[in-house]
Structures are given as C-alpha cells and as structure tokens.
Amino acid sequence: MKLVWSPETASKAYIDTVKSCKSFIESGVAEFLSATAAGWNARLIVETWTRGDPIATSVGLAVAAKHTRGRHVCIVPDEQSRSDYVAAIRGAVTAETTEVIVGDPLDEAVEGFSGVDFMVVDSKRREFVRALRAANLSNMGAVLVCKNATQRSVSGFRWQGVLGEGTRVVRSVFLPVGNGLDIVHVGASGGLRVKMRKRPSRWIKHVDQRSGEEHFLFTR
Incomplete structure (x- = not known):
C-alpha cells in the first residue's frame, strides 16, 4: 500500500486553514502544510514545537488532522512549552485531535509513535x-518537512544522510515558502533507496488572496 493524493481533501483543508489563520503573519506556511498533509491523507501527523515559536503551522496541521480523521501530535521540550502551546492553539482552533507530549530527550518522544506518515x-x-532519524515511519510511506530551511542550524544537510538504509526516496523538493520548506516523500517499505528521478509532476497552485503570493503543492 502507499500514500494516495486527494486534491479535494487538500483544498478543503487549505480553505479552512486560511479562515483559521487570518490573524497570523506566518499563514502562508500553515496553509501549504495543512493542504499537503490533508491531501496525502496523513493519519499520524507529528511536529516539534518550542516556546516562542509561531503557532500558525500547528493550527494548519490540526485542521489537516480533522479532515483526515487522524492524530496530530506536537512534541514540546518542557511543561512551560506545553502550557503555552495549549493556550495558543486553543485560542485559534478547536483541536480535539491534537495531543501535546513533553519529550526530554526529544528523540525518545519521537520514537514512541509508530506509523508516522507526516512530520x-x-x-x-x-x-x-x-x-527525523528517530521517527518510526509508516509502512505506507511518509512525507517529511523541514521548515525554515534557509536558516538551518546544521550545515551540509542532505536527506540521504538522514534517512536510514533501505529508505526509498520517491521525490524531494525545496520550495521558497516562508523561510524555505525542504520536503521529501518516502515510499512504502521495501526496495532500496533510489535517487530522485526527473519525471513529469502535477502541481496545484494556490494564490494567497491577501499577499498575492503563489503557493504550489506537488503531487504524484
């Protein structure tokens, strides 16, 4: 089995996130990731968050989880971050599907969730x-996202150096949304890791009605 793209679900999540993120400056990233997670029908969405970070992305992922009837898990480093996160996201969206986990160290918390298909x-x-290395990915495949990719704390980042042996990379892409989104689509279990091939792709374009910016979603 594998992840299957649903344009209809992606569009619904995108529109709902636009409505939920009207007051956030970072809404472009939130809308894009919400549509992407929902479009891939992600059932277990995991993110990391630290006190002081913007909350818009979390709102978008919570919206996506509602549309896929999945779980949205946010891993935070301490109890103060948990309190701030819960207060912020509840003020923006009704997030019954969101679980907030305190993880110290972080990798142990990530390892506690099996079948991650969007991170x-x-x-x-x-x-x-x-x-990323600690995540237990779904056998059906997964989509991994690094936001703020132009501000990386690690130099020389390569997906091939992060993903384990035997991981099959279907496609990777860098998009100039926000401060950069570095995205990789990992295929279903089985087979050897393969390099990204140049082949025709389908793109869905969304225009931010407030800023006029064009955002693109890639599909298989």
Missing part, C-alpha cells in the same frame, strides 16, 4: 536531524 520539524532547532 514537520524546525530547521532552526539543533535537534531537528535527531528527531
């Missing part, structure tokens, strides 16, 4: 590579 980490945080 978002912040490249500005030193632990983001460790979190």
Whole structure:
C-alpha cells in the first residue's frame, strides 16, 4: 500500500486553514502544510514545537488532522512549552485531535509513535536531524518537512544522510515558502533507496488572496 493524493481533501483543508489563520503573519506556511498533509491523507501527523515559536503551522496541521480523521501530535521540550502551546492553539482552533507530549530527550518522544506518515520539524532547532532519524515511519510511506530551511542550524544537510538504509526516496523538493520548506516523500517499505528521478509532476497552485503570493503543492 502507499500514500494516495486527494486534491479535494487538500483544498478543503487549505480553505479552512486560511479562515483559521487570518490573524497570523506566518499563514502562508500553515496553509501549504495543512493542504499537503490533508491531501496525502496523513493519519499520524507529528511536529516539534518550542516556546516562542509561531503557532500558525500547528493550527494548519490540526485542521489537516480533522479532515483526515487522524492524530496530530506536537512534541514540546518542557511543561512551560506545553502550557503555552495549549493556550495558543486553543485560542485559534478547536483541536480535539491534537495531543501535546513533553519529550526530554526529544528523540525518545519521537520514537514512541509508530506509523508516522507526516512530520514537520524546525530547521532552526539543533535537534531537528535527531528527531527525523528517530521517527518510526509508516509502512505506507511518509512525507517529511523541514521548515525554515534557509536558516538551518546544521550545515551540509542532505536527506540521504538522514534517512536510514533501505529508505526509498520517491521525490524531494525545496520550495521558497516562508523561510524555505525542504520536503521529501518516502515510499512504502521495501526496495532500496533510489535517487530522485526527473519525471513529469502535477502541481496545484494556490494564490494567497491577501499577499498575492503563489503557493504550489506537488503531487504524484
């Protein structure tokens, strides 16, 4: 089995996130990731968050989880971050599907979830590579996202150096949304890792009605 793209679900999540993120400056990233997670019908969405980080991305992922009837898990480093996160996200969206987990160290918390099919980490945080390596990905495939990719705390980042042996990379892409989104689509279990091939892709374009910016979603 494998992840299957649903344009209809992606569009619904995108529109709902636009409505939920009207007051957030970072809404472009939130809308894009919400549509991407929902479009891939992600059932277990995991993200990392630290006190002081913007909350818009979390709102978008919570919206996506509602549309896929999945779980949205946010891993935070301490109890103060948990309190701030819960207060912020509840003020923006009704997030019954969101679970907030305190993880110290972070990789142990990530390892506690099996079948992750959508994961978002912040490249500005030193632990983001460790979190990616620790994730137990779904056998159906997964989409991994590094946000703030132009502000990485680790130099020379390569997906091939992060993903384990035998992981099959279907496609990777860097998009100039926000401070950069570095995205990789990992195929279903089985087979050897393969390099990204140049082949025709389908793109869905969304225009931010407030800023006029064009955002693109890639599909298989």
